[in-house]
Amino acid sequence: MKTTLKITGARIFDGNRWHEEADLVVENGRVASIGPQSVSVEASETVDARGQLLVPGFIDLQVNGGGGALLNEQPTLEGIQRICQAHAAFGTTAMLPTLITDTRAVTRAAIAAGIAARAANVTGFLGLHLEGPHLSVARKGAHDPPLIRPMEANDLETLLACMQSLGSLMVTLAPENATEDQVRALADAGVVISLGHTGASFVTACAYAEAGASCVTHLFNAMSGLGHREPGVAGAALALGRLNVGLIADGFHVDPAVMGIAIRSKQGPGRIFLVTDAMSTIGTDMTRFSLNGREILRHRGRLTLADGTLAGADIDMLSSVRFVHKGLGLPLEEALRMASAYPADAMGISGRKGRLLPGTDADFLLLKPELKLSSTWIHGEEVVSLGR
Numbered sequence: 001m002k003t004t005l006k007i008t009g010a011r012i013f014d015g016n017r018w019h020e021e022a023d024l025v026v027e028n029g030r031v032a033s034i035g036p037q038s039v040s041v042e043a044s045e046t047v048d049a050r051g052q053l054l055v056p057g058f059i060d061l062q063v064n065g066g067g068g069a070l071l072n073e074q075p076t077l078e079g080i081q082r083i084c085q086a087h088a089a090f091g092t093t094a095m096l097p098t099l100i101t102d103t104r105a106v107t108r109a110a111i112a113a114g115i116a117a118r119a120a121n122v123t124g125f126l127g128l129h130l131e132g133p134h135l136s137v138a139r140k141g142a143h144d145p146p147l148i149r150p151m152e153a154n155d156l157e158t159l160l161a162c163m164q165s166l167g168s169l170m171v172t173l174a175p176e177n178a179t180e181d182q183v184r185a186l187a188d189a190g191v192v193i194s195l196g197h198t199g200a201s202f203v204t205a206c207a208y209a210e211a212g213a214s215c216v217t218h219l220f221n222a223m224s225g226l227g228h229r230e231p232g233v234a235g236a237a238l239a240l241g242r243l244n245v246g247l248i249a250d251g252f253h254v255d256p257a258v259m260g261i262a263i264r265s266k267q268g269p270g271r272i273f274l275v276t277d278a279m280s281t282i283g284t285d286m287t288r289f290s291l292n293g294r295e296i297l298r299h300r301g302r303l304t305l306a307d308g309t310l311a312g313a314d315i316d317m318l319s320s321v322r323f324v325h326k327g328l329g330l331p332l333e334e335a336l337r338m339a340s341a342y343p344a345d346a347m348g349i350s351g352r353k354g355r356l357l358p359g360t361d362a363d364f365l366l367l368k369p370e371l372k373l374s375s376t377w378i379h380g381e382e383v384v385s386l387g388r
Contacts, residue, residue, distance in 0.1 A: 004032070005380050006043035009050035010366065013333065015341045015355030024054060026362040029379035033358060049366050052374055056340040056356050057093025057363035058317040061170060061273070061347065062129055062217065062246055064098045065280035065312075071097050072291060073280075075110035080117045084124035086283040087276075089386075090316035091339075093363035093378045094126040094353055096170055098277075100312075101132030101143040102292065111158070115165040123378050126347070127168025130159075131217065134177040135197035141222040142311035143197065144292040151178040156185060163189050168347055172217045174198035180211040187212025192347055194246070197222045198233055205236035209243055214270075215346055216245045218277060219262060220254050221310070241267045244346035246275040247338075249323045250315040252302055253277075260328050273342035274320045279303055279312040322371050332371075 005026040012019040012034055025032040025041050035041075064071060067086030069079045080097050087095060097117075099110040107130070114128040132143055134151040151173065163169050170192040173183070176199070183193050195208060196217025201224065205213075216223070216237040224232030237245045245266065249259065266272050276282075279296065280289050287298050296303050296311045303311045315323075317339055325335035344354025352361050362380035367373060376384035 004041070004043040004045075005362075006041055006046045007049050007054060007364075007366075008037060008046060009048050010052045010054035012054045012356070013056070013336060014357060015056050015337065018333075024356065024362075024364070026380040029362055029381070031356050031358055031360050031362050034356065049374075051369070053367040053369065053371075054356075055336050055365050055367060056354060057365055057376065057378065058091045058274075058321070058339040059126070059343040059347075059354060060087060060092045060095040060276050060278075060317050061343050062098050062131070062275035063087060063092070063095050063278050064100060066278055066282040068280050068284050068286065070280040070289065070291065071099050071110055072102050072106060073289075075099065075106055076113050077116040077120065077122070080113055080125060081122050084122055087278070087316065088124055088376045088378070089283060089373070089384050091318040091321075091365050091367075091373055091376060092316070093124060093365075093376060095124055096127050096129035096168065097125070098129040098131050100291065101135060101147045103147060107133070108158075111162050111166070115162065118165065118167050123381075123383055126349075126353075127166045127170070129170040129172070131172040132197065134173040136174040136176040136199055138176075139174065139197045139199050139222045139224075141197060142291070142296075142305055142309055144294070147292065149177065151182050156182050159186060159191060160189050163191055168192070168349065170194055170215070170347070172196040175200045175204050175208050180208060183208055183211040183213055187214070190348075195223075195233055195236075199224045200233055202231040202233070202235050205233045206240065209236065209240050214242060214244060216243055218253065218275065219245050219247050219272065220258065221248070238262060238266050241270050244270045244342065245272045247272050248277045248313050248315070249274055249320040250301065250313050251323065251327070253310060253313065256327055259324070263324075263328070263330070271342040271345065272338065273346055274317065274324070274338045275343075276315050276317055276320060277313040278315060281314050282316050318371070318373055325371070
C-alpha cells in the first residue's frame, strides 16, 4: 500500500538549489516530488514545517564511534546500531562506521557486524570504512604501531569477499604497505580506496590514483605535506581532479586558514567533503575512553593520547557544517553539499543519497534558521525529534 508524506512550509534545499513556498512529497520512503504549495497532494501524513530549513541528510564516511560505543571496542551489530543512533541526533542519516587499525580477529568481527547490520537494515548504516591496518608506521598518528602491517593475499581475499555483503566499503591504506595491483583489484570490485597515513611522494600518490584510489583520508593529517618542491599526498589531493578528499573541520586537525586555502584550490571534479572522525564521546559526557588498550583523553573539544597526539575528533556533522559556514564564511549551500552531496559522490551513491531529487532516498533534516536540528528523517521516517 502506498504511503505518502508531505512536508509543507519549509524552505527546501535539494542539494542543487533552494525551493521557496514548496512541498516535499515522499512516497514509500523515497522523494516523489518537490513542488509548489498551490498544487494539491493527498497525503497520509502532513507535517507543517513553517520557518524551518529542509535539507539533505548528512553522510559521514569516517566515524569511529558515538553514544559511548567505539567500533574497535564493540565490533558488533549492537555497537553499530548504537553509533548510528547517536549520530542521527546530529543530522547524520547515512554513515560508514570506521574501524581503526586492530587485530585480525577484531577486523573479522567488525566485518561480520557490518554484514549483519546491512542484513538487519540498521537505520543509517551505509557500509564500513576500514582505516588500516595497511598504513605507514612513520605516519601512524594514533594507530597502534605493532598492529600495522602489509596487505597480504588473504587480506585482499577477505576484502573482496565481503564487498557485496556490505554494500559499501571504504579502505584507507598507504602505498608503503599495499601494492598498486592490490589497489587495482579492490577498486575494480567496487571498493573505495582512500590514501591515508602515508609519507608517499606526489608521484607515488598519482600512480596509486591511476591504479584506482579515489579518495584521500583526513586531509593534511598523517600524510606527506604540501611542499614547494615536493607536493606530497596533500598536494596530490588538491591537484588531482579524480580524488575526493575528507576534511575534519573541528579547528584542531587543520587550521581554519588552511581549510579555506584547500577548499579554494581543490581541482575538480573531485571535491572536499566533511568527515567527523568522531569517537565514542559524541552524545555523551565521557571524559576518557580506551582504544587498543590506550587511554584517550577528552578536553575542550580535543581527543588525545597521553603524549598529546590527536586521536580522532570530538565533533558531530552538524557542528562541522556550522564551522565551515560560519567560521570559514562558506555559503550555506556549499557547506551543506560538503556534508551530503559530495560524500555521496565520493561513494558512487549519488543516484540514491546526498540530494533530494525524485527517486532518491527521503533522508533529510529540518533545521531551525540558526542551524539547530529540529528533526532527522531517514527513508521518510522521523527518527529524531527535538521539537519544532
